[in-house]
Amino acid sequence: MTELVANLGLGLSVAFTWYNVLFCFAGVLLGTLVGVLPGIGPTATIALLLPVTLNYDPSSALIMLAGVYYGAQYGGSTTAILLNLPGESSSAVTAIDGYRMGRLGRAGPALAAAALSSFFAGTVATFLLAVFAPPLAVAALRFGPADYFSLMVLGLVCAIALAHGSVLKAVGMVLVGLLFGLVGADLFSGMQRFTFGQIELADKINFVSVAIGIFGIAEILRNLENEKAREAMVTKITNLFPSKDDLKRIVAPAIRGTALGSVLGVLPGGGAILAAFASYTVEKRISKTPEIFGQGAIEGVAAPEAANNAGAQTSFIPTLTLGIPANPVMALMLGAMLIQGIVPGPRVMTNEPELFWGVIASMWIGNGLLVLLNLPLIGLWVRLLTIPYYMLFPAILCFACIGIYAINSNAFDLYELTLFGVLGYVLVRLGCEPAPLLLGFVLGPLMEENLRRALIISRGDPMVFVSRPISLGLLITALLVLIIVLLPGIARRREAVFQEDGD
Amino acid sequence: MKKLLGAALGALLIGAGAASAQDYPTRQITMVIPFAAGGPTDTVGRLLAESMGRTLGQQVLVENVAGAGGTVGAARVATSPPDGYTIFLYHIGMATTATLYRNLPYDPLTAFSYIGLATEVPMTIIARPDFPAETLPELIDYVKANTATVTYANAGIGAASHLCGMLFMDAIDTQLTTVPYQGTGPAMTDLLGGQVDFMCDQTTNTTSQIQAGTVKAYATTSPERLEALPDLPTAAEGGLPELTFGVWHGLYAAAGTPEPIINELSDALKVALQDPTVIERFAALATTPSSQEDATPAALEAKLVSEIELWRPLIVAAGQFAD
Amino acid sequence: MTINRQDLAVGAIFIVIALFFALNTFFGLFQPALPIGTPQRMGPGFFPILLAGLLTVVGIAVILKSVRSQPLTLNDVPWRGLAVILPVPVMFGLTIRGLGLVPTTFLTAFISAFASRRMRLPLALALAAGLTAFCTAVFHYGLRIPTPLFGYWIPGLS
Structure with missing residues (x-):
């Protein structure tokens, strides 16, 4: 314990120097901005910043890059809420209720709920990171391919539970997402699947193209359907900040979201992507009023935002303690260390204590700066909605195109944007929801990969999924969630039949 | 629109002829790296770009064009104007993709001008921390006796760990169960967690784990022992002289780039490879810069030709292609 | 009895997407056909076929259900x-x-x-x-x- 205090003291002494606070502020400010701009996200930004960081001290460089990462989590929810434009899979969940709240004139409270629960989650998760990093990292290693497969199954069941309309259509959308997720080179045989000989497709369809296509482009087209309706809606903005009742409603979801996000974020195989929608499912199921989810429930904003921010913070655990990247952003952080001449790995903590603890301590400062930065900005963001839409969407398109191109300099990603724009628009117009498709798309490759990998390691024995306790536990949970999802569905259908009979 | 295209085409022709070495470079140079930012090749590239930019008096900007084992980036550079403003850092993949991909949109031997070799990153053979074998001969004996249960992890087809695995299995004449991963990170995770048995990967990824004792290490594939890991024997010492290779990196430009420009770039590369910062940072990657003789167009061309021939039979015998 | 044409269309789109992936797996359009393998040792075609099969079933179910549901009122196509x-x-x-x-x-x-x-x-x-x-x-x-x-x-x- 005294050691921890000493370590944190060291960290704070590094993070609280004026230039590191400045770097931290630069990072979170930049992160917020790129999070708000559709298309360009933290991955592209950090990649672009790598050469700049060469000139700075390693701690300062990493403090700034980390700031960009979690700052972008804050900013990403802003466009999800205001424009139905999620930049990452986690903010796709925020978009569901956040965007509805915006349409009801409650964009302000939605943004505030997102910022406050993110702040809470960030602070708590940073504390966990400081206290439990090494043992958590070791525990996370127990997760094998079979366990990841079961986790993905649970994730998909949650994706279906997200739907507030037809469960059947949601299942269909998940499957469509899973299928498109398979496009690209097969990891196991090296064969190209559904690429039509285009080597640009070999590394899978670009996630950002899919997200902006099915959410952003589809949303632009829907707004063009009836240009008058959109104008009418923006005049209705009421209060900017959440009421007392709102605040009361977000406390418990934020705590639960933080817990779930912290746990899933530690898993090095991309468990964090499940955090946001797993927490949304939890809130929807334990809520006394599940019917308001999808109609602008503030809990549906607070919980996933808390979860994804907590996950963002704890995903540093495997990166900093083991030198293993949990996601592409973490891979870049390791790259930044390499360029600085620091070899990432289990010895960073002992060899570079100032760097390790400095970065962790800076996260507290960063989260504090973010909430100070974001609360006053809410007024400005909400005013964005008063800009006529016919001036807003050319801007969205410009940012999206440049942002997507900046990731890989691959023109093909833009053709994908058009393709998914059409698909998204048609399906959304016909009453399907885009979020399950996006989640299927993200989870599909992970699920198949881990399934096949688990079977290779077990020599084709499928019992591996039930003989491993973690995997078994996850599968049982998935089954329970599935039953709970389907039960109200059956109940509702009956109700509908009754109503039809009564007419 | 037609007018615009016409103007554009005209511009293309003028642009191609206008490049001359006297005033080269007059604007920023783009270094294409065919892998995502943050990886070992990206790090090598950024360190070189920094130093070369200082020598050339113009910024050298890194552009990551990732995809299909690096061939997307290569295809891009192959069709770039040969004016010296687009250069290309690619590793051993330039030689292996020639066989791994049977429908490349370019010919690796004719589509590029050579600038020079940059570095050769050695490989290490490592195993999960509780693996029974202690030395390379023990590992070979154990693997041969337990072919039904031992698993070898790699980071996907065409990755350095995949190539090393092929070479290893060929050298000990035994076929093993291979478990592929999407990149080195996940593979290392499962190795540390004991889900898979052993792998062979670049020192960039393994050195810190070996030094921390979180994995067992058996050998390095370098011709001599490594400075960073003096206790680790070479594969030749352990009885596998065939397993001597490294992930070599070369610098290219589009075919047809004027010779004076190539020479200027090659000279800048030579300077970069003697830059103390580059040497120091390369050491952190457990690698060393190529010698001055190797940082020449002729050396790179010879290397590429011989490596294509080295890997072709191995890949064909393994029967795994990436298309 | 009214048929909800929107749901009919959704079901049809699901089935078309499923068939597209399934045909590509079995016969290979512009690319080699993908081996299916066995459940123990899955080939690159196993997962796509499994998903395409499920999506077809879902598509048919959506069409069957379209018979009884009310369509949404839609704006004009932009x-x-x-x-x-x-x-x-x-x-x-x-x-x-x-x-x-x-x-x-x-x-x-x-x-x-x-x-x-x-x-x-x-x-x-x-x-x-x-x-x-x-x-x-x-x-x-x-x-x-x-x-x-x-x-x-x-x-x-x-």
């Missing part, structure tokens, strides 16, 4: 928006390397502005100019993306 917006990313992809960041951004903003009926030429020009300036500042000078301001199609400026 043909103008579709015709203008959808080609814009493709144009961006085709011209970004040749023309460079500045001209391509200008074209993207200018063309897409006309997706709205309210757009007038002076406003579109002003909007495109403003966005080009903003994007150049943010992406080129701020984030330093490696795309040149003017591409190799424009010799004097590149």
Whole structure:
């Protein structure tokens, strides 16, 4: 314990120097901005910043890059809420209720709920990171391919539970997402699947193209359907900040979201992507009023935002303690260390204590700066909605195109944007929801990969999924969630039949 | 629109002829790296770009064009104007993709001008921390006796760990169960967690784990022992002289780039490879810069030709292609 | 009994997508057919076929259910928006390397502005100019993306 205090003291002494606070502020400010701009996200930004960081001290460089990462989590929810434009899979969940709240004139409270629960989650998760990093990292290693497969199954069941309309259509959308997720080179045989000989497709369809296509482009087209309706809606903005009742409603979801996000974020195989929608499912199921989810429930904003921010913070655990990247952003952080001449790995903590603890301590400062930065900005963001839409969407398109191109300099990603724009628009117009498709798309490759990998390691024995306790536990949970999802569905259908009979 | 295209085409022709070495470079140079930012090749590239930019008096900007084992980036550079403003850092993949991909949109031997070799990153053979074998001969004996249960992890087809695995299995004449991963990170995770048995990967990824004792290490594939890991024997010492290779990196430009420009770039590369910062940072990657003789167009061309021939039979015998 | 044509269409789209992937797996259009393998040792075609099969079942179920549900009221199809917006990313992809960041951004903003009926030429020009300036500042000078301001199609400026 005294050691921890000493370590944190060291960290704070590094993070609280004026230039590191400045770097931290630069990072979170930049992160917020790129999070708000559709298309360009933290991955592209950090990649672009790598050469700049060469000139700075390693701690300062990493403090700034980390700031960009979690700052972008804050900013990403802003466009999800205001424009139905999620930049990452986690903010796709925020978009569901956040965007509805915006349409009801409650964009302000939605943004505030997102910022406050993110702040809470960030602070708590940073504390966990400081206290439990090494043992958590070791525990996370127990997760094998079979366990990841079961986790993905649970994730998909949650994706279906997200739907507030037809469960059947949601299942269909998940499957469509899973299928498109398979496009690209097969990891196991090296064969190209559904690429039509285009080597640009070999590394899978670009996630950002899919997200902006099915959410952003589809949303632009829907707004063009009836240009008058959109104008009418923006005049209705009421209060900017959440009421007392709102605040009361977000406390418990934020705590639960933080817990779930912290746990899933530690898993090095991309468990964090499940955090946001797993927490949304939890809130929807334990809520006394599940019917308001999808109609602008503030809990549906607070919980996933808390979860994804907590996950963002704890995903540093495997990166900093083991030198293993949990996601592409973490891979870049390791790259930044390499360029600085620091070899990432289990010895960073002992060899570079100032760097390790400095970065962790800076996260507290960063989260504090973010909430100070974001609360006053809410007024400005909400005013964005008063800009006529016919001036807003050319801007969205410009940012999206440049942002997507900046990731890989691959023109093909833009053709994908058009393709998914059409698909998204048609399906959304016909009453399907885009979020399950996006989640299927993200989870599909992970699920198949881990399934096949688990079977290779077990020599084709499928019992591996039930003989491993973690995997078994996850599968049982998935089954329970599935039953709970389907039960109200059956109940509702009956109700509908009754109503039809009564007419 | 037609007018615009016409103007554009005209511009293309003028642009191609206008490049001359006297005033080269007059604007920023783009270094294409065919892998995502943050990886070992990206790090090598950024360190070189920094130093070369200082020598050339113009910024050298890194552009990551990732995809299909690096061939997307290569295809891009192959069709770039040969004016010296687009250069290309690619590793051993330039030689292996020639066989791994049977429908490349370019010919690796004719589509590029050579600038020079940059570095050769050695490989290490490592195993999960509780693996029974202690030395390379023990590992070979154990693997041969337990072919039904031992698993070898790699980071996907065409990755350095995949190539090393092929070479290893060929050298000990035994076929093993291979478990592929999407990149080195996940593979290392499962190795540390004991889900898979052993792998062979670049020192960039393994050195810190070996030094921390979180994995067992058996050998390095370098011709001599490594400075960073003096206790680790070479594969030749352990009885596998065939397993001597490294992930070599070369610098290219589009075919047809004027010779004076190539020479200027090659000279800048030579300077970069003697830059103390580059040497120091390369050491952190457990690698060393190529010698001055190797940082020449002729050396790179010879290397590429011989490596294509080295890997072709191995890949064909393994029967795994990436298309 | 009314048939909900929207659900009918959704079911049909699901089935078309499923068939597209299934046929590609079995017969291979523009690429080799994918081996299915066995559940113990799955080939690259196993998962796609499994998913395509499930999606077909879901598609059929959606069609069967369409018989009893009420359709949503829909707005008109924004043909103008579709015709203008959808080609814009493709144009961006085709011209970004040749023309460079500045001209391509200008074209993207200018063309897409006309997706709205309210757009007038002076406003579109002003909007495109403003966005080009903003994007150049943010992406080129701020984030330093490696795309040149003017591409190799424009010799004097590149």
